[in-house]
Amino acid sequence: MTHDANTNPAVDSHPVVDTGPAVDTDPVVRTDPAADSHPVVRTGPVVYTDPTVYTDPTVYINPILNADWSDPDVVRVGDDFYLTASSFGRAPGLPLLHSRDLVNWTLVGHALERLEPAVGFRTPRHDCGVWAPALRHHDDRFWIFWGDPDQGIFQINAPQIRGPWTRPHLVKAGKGLIDPCPLWDEETGEAYLVHAWAKSRSGVKNRLTGHRMHPHGTELLDEGKLIVDGDRIPGWFTLEGPKLYRHDGWFWILAPAGGVETGWQGALRSRGFFGPYEERIVLEQKDTQVNGPHQGGWVRTPSGEDWFLHFQQKGAYGRVVHLQPMSWGTDGWPVIGNEGAPVAVHRKPDLPPQPPAAPATDDDFPGGRFGRQWSWTANPQDSWATQHSGDGLRLTCVRSADAHDLRRLPNVLTQRLPGTPSVVEVELKLHSEEPGARAGLAVLGDAFSWIGLQRGADGAVHLVHRFAEGVAEQERDADHPRIAREGRVRVRLRIEIGAGARCCFSYDLGEGPRPSGPVFAATPWRWVGALLGLFALAPVGSGHAGAATFTNFRIDPLPPVAPE
Template identity: 40%
Template sequence: MPLLYQNPIIHADYADPDVIRTGDNFWMVASSFNQVPGLPLLHSRDLIHWQIVNYIVKRLPSPEYDCPQPGKGIWAPSIRFHNGLFWVFYSLPDEGIFVTHTDDPLGDWSEPRCIKAAPGWIDPCPFWDDDGRAWLLNAFAFSRSGIKNKLQLTEMAPDASRLLEEGRIIFDGTPSHPTLEGPKLYKRNNEYWIFAPAGGVKRGWQTAMRANSLTGPWLCRDILHQGNSAINGPHQGAWVELENGESWFFHFQDKGVYGRITHLQPLRWAEDGWPCAGEKQDAYGAGQPVQVHPLPALPLSPCQLQTSDDFADGNPGLQWQWQANPKSHWFTSGRQGLYLRCVPVKSETSVYHLPNLLLQKFPAEQFHVTASLDLSLCRDNDEGGLIIYGQRFAALVVNQSEGKRYLVYRHGWINDRGELDEALLDVVEMTNQQHIRLGYDVGYDGLVRFKWHLPDGVWQPVGPRFSAGAGKWIGARMGLYARGNVAGTGGTLICTSYNISEI
């Protein structure tokens, strides 16, 4: 009986995954949008178990990103290994296409360089051909460029320092492949291949294209769709070939509040030369996603994505990202626990607009979160605690005012007019204890019940329950924040542990 794996292999929001193999190692990159540090790098040895090992972009390049910019930032990167270097290309949809490289993926990457300043050029993929020439393939964001459903090819310098020509459209998917985007370019048996998603993230499918020349003509065939499975929109990912010849395809599924979670599909090459992904291929060659399947022919190498954190050296782990470019005074490292400064802001500022939210992804369908807080360094007008963040958000925090402490339950959302509404749902006066535990339980579809606990008491629920919502192009995020008031100097909130356990 073969050993099996189960999809999704990552139940967390690693959108638009791209994966390569170098020897016995597999490397994954994903979109990070406005979250900083950006462009996560994940590593695996067995294709099933993954761990965050680095961030490729430490800061976003414009002062605009010193404030939250939901939906902007890093979109759909590609990773490649060429001439002894790792290369990552990505787009900032309002700025253009950027490139960075390194000889050590776990170390520092080169300062990102804009290879093409062009709003709306997105989803870039580099390709180095056997003749030494280099190319860039990209799609377009209609909102910025006025172009949609088209793929563009441009020759670039072999060192990726510049583009050598104006781009040419090599495929127009308008009649048959709406929302064509996210292309990945490969070469196999002297044929050129483009793997590209179409149809949009909710209901889309995966297409493969083949040609004898980069300029086409390109023949296309859909190779993966939902079929009779429960996996909506299976597309946008990467083809990986093992040393033994096995082929695998990574893709995401848009799961609403949980974001775009990662699946792995078997891929085989049919006698007619076309790839077949998943299982139960129809008469036209399109398969549907597998739920369980025999493992890849690789030694198992278990590891886990980082979630819980005890902040052993005072620094947040790799699972954490800020809502904007971070500033050095937002926390103090070098000791046990996370010392978050209650950064002074105007009292009318919504938590939705705070840049110093420290957040991570939802890690599962159902899970518990508990955080232990030390309030001994908080001052009047300080506030801090837990937040679940999206276009619907809620926070359970401790607020200190005139020497008294209050437990405050906040809720807000972007209404149908695009305006921000925020309200207090509950306020409880507390005794002035120095330690408190805050937490919540997340159930199916992101239904959340907040709770709190004093050292000498039992867990107390806070109502009403909260229905978490996705953010702009991302799933819900969860984490911590601390803020003060411009009238004060701002104290410090200490988080001594942040624990997550699946239900």
């Protein structure tokens, strides 16, 4: 069912509905590194048709995680590497990824089952919740600290990466306390914590505050001291996301500045935790295509190699993750990437070879259970999804006064938008006689669009396709509703996601695929990339409104476009 990009009728015969800014990621060709006589390092506008054309197993291509794994942090325990990322208002939150080579990652679970306080996240708060977590391993336990900009600094811990994780503990209450990172200093036996500030809540930004911390990680032992004032560093602004380390007798803070879109990675060092600190820019875009390469974590392999993981903001795709080589210069400062510029291609870390792997996307929903790649847009209720003996995700048609606006609904099951051109498909069956009951497949962001089935007031089942711009308060038709032939309550839904996150919708009611509506330009929320979503809804009323079953969810890459 895959259409060639130049012949897709949904593209050729319909106008584009541009709902916001989109990033163009059209791929082009890269040459074989084996032809080079120098080490494999690419930094400039080096592009390619398809990463699989690279047959050299000794190199990797950035981004290593090509979806919205925002604000990554990483830690090594033995031969294993673990990564977590911001999850904002979705549940479960705090995704946990595992790798043996820093290149191939799988999603192994979540550390946060529900957001706290539970009552505060019964409805979507897309840009709130879990911001910029720090992942550490200390005293034979995993620790995650994060900032909720409306509540304060939280901490959870567990004996194993898969848990059980403790319930969130509020280490310090306060508005605008974000991006915390702990350090248990083996040299002094002291524990510390550094955090940044969100001006939207506190009126303060561009500053880092340091605290002494109880070794148990349960409380801070002082009121905090300003240890870095970004306003006093010429040209620096929006200093945030600090990660705290000890190295070579120095306290190190690796922190981004300059803003998400076009910022840089800074390094700051001091002989004492409370300063004074000197600073240096250690990673920036330079002449590459990687805008704003910053905010992430440093990790060392068993053989002593150093690596740095960071994000790149890519519009609707969110914040994708890059891996950079890291070393220490003769002056004692870190050197990241290729002399401070992000690499596009590089030799892999000196670690045992691993098979290709990536976080799962496809799902057959065995027994009605959904995979780890899915999360709700708010704290879930048990009644939203029903387990059963067969396959397929069975979602209850939840009654809501906000059925006209998916952005307000807590019962949308989501996963990340793929960062490369892809085709998303799922089969849907509607089990409801309730007028107005509906279910579908959505692209969800500040603007949204969805396609699916709805029971009409006339009793017939309609194929509907709707959307809403970012400024709109409710959805409207993207195409004329179509009545399914009598008795037909099953449909195959399809979204082709092209360059720039432009989405072409189509469907198959048993008569072959048909395009629907104009091209939809996916948009992010303020800090969160666009999401794919499954949902089932019904208007306000009494009694059970029925259900919908989703089966055979697939995301497949589009074939590369040959260069001209």
